Amino acid sequence: MDDRAIYRKSGKGTEAIASRSLTGKLRTLLILVDGKKPVEELRRLAAGLGEAQDLLTQLAAEGYLELVTTPVAAPAPTPVLAPSTGKPAEAQSVPALAPVKQLAARLLLEALGPLADELCLKIEAASTLPQFVEAMKRAYAMVREVRGQAAADRFGQEVEAKMPAA
Numbered sequence: 001m002d003d004r005a006i007y008r009k010s011g012k013g014t015e016a017i018a019s020r021s022l023t024g025k026l027r028t029l030l031i032l033v034d035g036k037k038p039v040e041e042l043r044r045l046a047a048g049l050g051e052a053q054d055l056l057t058q059l060a061a062e063g064y065l066e067l068v069t070t071p072v073a074a075p076a077p078t079p080v081l082a083p084s085t086g087k088p089a090e091a092q093s094v095p096a097l098a099p100v101k102q103l104a105a106r107l108l109l110e111a112l113g114p115l116a117d118e119l120c121l122k123i124e125a126a127s128t129l130p131q132f133v134e135a136m137k138r139a140y141a142m143v144r145e146v147r148g149q150a151a152a153d154r155f156g157q158e159v160e161a162k163m164p165a166a
Helices: 011-019 024-032 039-045 052-061 095-125 129-147 149-161
Strands: 006-009 065-068
Touching (some): 006 011, 006 039, 011 024, 011 095, 024 052, 039 052, 095 129, 095 149, 129 149
Antiparallel strands (some): 006 065
């Protein structure tokens, strides 16, 4: 494996994380693979696991990883608009967002399983609208990276549809 190569989880890899079908060192290393870190950095991060290079090679050979030709860029931010007014969501009150935050966290968990835990916490902890919007941008990007553009669009549309009117 080229030290500069960048890998991401394949569909099989994402499923293996969600179903916990891999255990031990292989699962730990697969969790570190994010489509952004080069092999060199993954080996450094996984140095404590033992033969990180061999583990990466095994994950790739068994179809849990796929090569990314260029680093995955985050999508351009999609503005969150109130559905009935078309006004920017920044005009929304934070208490009115509680059901939307719960919906977003639920949809994220459904889409990503345990990979979504940290982002769900950020969404639920958002105490201001800008914090919520920032967490949603990250969630959208992660759904896009793991599940693809169509799934990310569905996720964004479902959340936007439940945004309260201004």
